[in-house]
Amino acid sequence: MTFETLGNKENPAVLLIHGMLCTAKDCRGFGKYLADDYYVIMPTLDGHGNDGTDLLSAEGEASKILDYLRENGIDRLALIQGSSMGAEVALALYELLNAKGIPVHRCFFDGGPFFDFKPAFRRFMYVRFRNLVKIFDTDDHEEAYSKVMESGIIKFVAKDKAAEFEPMIRSITAERRSFSDSTIRNMVKICYNCKLPHFTEGEQRKMIFFHSNEEPAVKCRKRLVKAYPVAVYRGISGYAHCGLQIKKPKGYAELLKKAIKEGL
Template sequence: MKFIFMGEKDKPVIVFIHGMFCNSDSNKHFVKYLKDNYCIIMPTLDGHCGDETIYTTKEEQAKKILEYIKNKGIKDIALLQGSSMGAQVALEMVNQSDIHIKNVFLDGGPFFKFPKLFRFIMYKKFVAMVKMIQKETDIKVIRNDIIHNKFLKLLIGKDTKPYEELLSEMCIVCNSMKLESIKNIIETCYNCTLPEFHSDISNRITFFFGKEELAHMSKRRLIKKYPNSIFRDMEGFKHLGYQTRQPMEYAKILKDTID
């Protein structure tokens, strides 16, 4: 696991956790509007660093991030933000943490618990996409192939242009992705057991979805489990669509959440 640490510890601390097949750079389009006023911590999860590490479980990833934060002498987090699979890791951090986390903002988290057969099908789909990426060395060619991938369009929509930079980073990450990591990623995303929280914790959590994204279908399960949490839907947006298409406005929402 690798970390980017920006700013001074005496400023309010924000921790950003990226999604599957991404890295800490995937946050930079909205982090640039926050970095001057906050202390920013951005891990790149195991298996996503371009090295030999393997993504294992959300529990282990959460533990490593919390250990890093403690070693920095940080005792309070103003905002913990997770995108897609990173939302799952962030929720597990809340479950494990004895650090005070003031606000939690989970964007597009796939909080599903699907049967084994479905998870196997999703594994095959993602393996096929990663292998397609690993066959080609030219990032532009790979990105063009991914943009026309039917499964990806189902996730992010037909207008893929705003995602081009994110997809380029995804190509770099996937180039060194191991099959074991993919298997474990699928378990995190589609075999999710929701932790128990007291209401004073769950009411600090915002679940944020694009109304048109597939992950939105897990909202009903979340409302049943965490009725005191905050739920926000953005009409007309697909997976991580608001942070990708409206990064300045997204940064303002995060700032307002802290304030």
């Protein structure tokens, strides 16, 4: 795991966790609009960079982020934000920080697929993602971009709004990358075998679950509401999965600021 930061370390800290197949640089687009007021911390999760690591679990990633916070003298967070699979990592981190007595003012989970599907479905998704990540293992970045944009997974997730993903897909295909079999299996497990930890009502009130009303991941909301009845749930129409942060990064950053200050 590696880390990037923006802003003044003396300011309140916010942590932005990217989604599946992305890296910390995919948080810069909206993170830069937070950097005037906050110290912005952006990890690249294991198995997603070129540091030779494998992604093992959401809990393992949370533990490494905790180590980084301690090593850098950060003893509280104004915000944990997680996108897509990063939302599951953010949830695991929130649980861990609560257990360690480290205050978190607000959590913002964007597009998290908080599902717990049967093994047969997870095996199916493993094959789909195994085939998808092969596209990244090339130096022909334009070909990789075209293949990803035409992939069945992008068409399923984005439906008729795949064009919104162009900046993100260009970013993640801008360099040759490989994903280990272990990383692929554990990405699928994090997304589709997600256990929802217990949180008190006070802890739930700090949690904001945000989805596009048209995205497939919104279907996990019933499960979330049952587990966290007093958390905050917000939706937006007209965007694909995590589309607001991609299409309108400044507006998305303002939404995060509002979440920190007012809780939406």
